[in-house]
Amino acid sequence: MDDALRQAIELLLDPPAHPDVSRGYLDLLQSGTDAPSNSGVIQKAWASRAGSMLYDHAQLLNRRLLSATRPPLDWLGVPPGGIALDVGSGPGNITAALARAVGPGGAALGVDISEAMLERAVAAQAGPRVGFVRADAQRLPFRDASFDAVVSLAALQLMPDVVAAASEMVRVLRPGCRIAVMVPTVGPAAAMRVLAKGGARFFDEDELGDVFEGLGLAGVRTRTRGPIQWVRGQKA
Numbered sequence: 178m179d180d181a182l183r184q185a186i187e188l189l190l191d192p193p194a195h196p197d198v199s200r201g202y203l204d205l206l207q208s209g210t211d212a213p214s215n216s217g218v219i220q221k222a223w224a225s226r227a228g229s230m231l232y233d234h235a236q237l238l239n240r241r242l243l244s245a246t247r248p249p250l251d252w253l254g255v256p257p258g259g260i261a262l263d264v265g266s267g268p269g270n271i272t273a274a275l276a277r278a279v280g281p282g283g284a285a286l287g288v289d290i291s292e293a294m295l296e297r298a299v300a301a302q303a304g305p306r307v308g309f310v311r312a313d314a315q316r317l318p319f320r321d322a323s324f325d326a327v328v329s330l331a332a333l334q335l336m337p338d339v340v341a342a343a344s345e346m347v348r349v350l351r352p353g354c355r356i357a358v359m360v361p362t363v364g365p366a367a368a369m370r371v372l373a374k375g376g377a378r379f380f381d382e383d384e385l386g387d388v389f390e391g392l393g394l395a396g397v398r399t400r401t402r403g404p405i406q407w408v409r410g411q412k413a
């Protein structure tokens with residue numbers, strides 16, 4: 178087992194007696210989850226092999242062209258040798274970028290609910306410093322204050338209980354460390370109607386910033402570029 182998965186197991190609230198890492202990721206969802214689940218067509222697509230492949234290609238192109246879709250790695254300031262968490266990690270390239278930003282001795286973990294996405298992430302990105310966990314972001318399996326940075330890109334809009342997911346991100350972050358979240362916001366009405374019909378929500382200008390402030394994050398900043406919004410903050 179790679180070191181990153183070993184680290185993931187060490188950080189668990191309730192480590193299983195026989196962790197299942199048979200598919201290259203740590204699977205914590207075999208027995209199901211009682212957190213609310215998303216049955217919309219968008220999440221169904223991300224849970225399928227074809228949909229996850231399409232998404233993977235689209236996001237690579239998107240990130241090459243649009244700097245607003247890339248995470249603020251320098252701003253996160255993960256200390257050398259630290260550990261970062263990517264929530265709703267999809268194909269895992271952001272998780273791998275986080276691990277590179279942490280530098281030697283550090284690691285990054287990605288959490289996702291979709292087996293198809295995790296399969297792609299493991300094939301393309303997993304290694305000694307990059308590990309993936311199948312779990313629900315609305316009930317993260319990690320102990321409090323486990324991570325030196327937490328990011329989540331284009332994933333919160335798919336979660337039925339956004340406040341639970343945001344609160345979990347803050348809970349697992351160490352005091353003094355930073356969080357950066359990217360979500361779709363109120364943008365061109367037609368695109369937003371498509372998202373809403375597909376089971377993804379979009380956020381009002383101050384909505385997510387207010388949620389994170391309510392959870393005690395300090396210095397919360399929101400930046401919106403067209404239909405993309407970044408919310409950043411620091412745990413006191």
Ligand SMILES: C[S@@+](CC[C@H](N)C(=O)[O-])C[C@H]1O[C@@H](n2cnc3c(N)ncnc32)[C@H](O)[C@@H]1O
Binds near residue numbers: 314
């Ligand atoms: C649009 S993709 C974004 C992937 C990646 N963050 C990126 O930016 O390329 C959204 C991801 O969130 C995951 N997701 C949705 N609901 C989730 C949940 N409750 N817990 C964990 N992951 C979830 C989906 O399976 C999907 O892989």
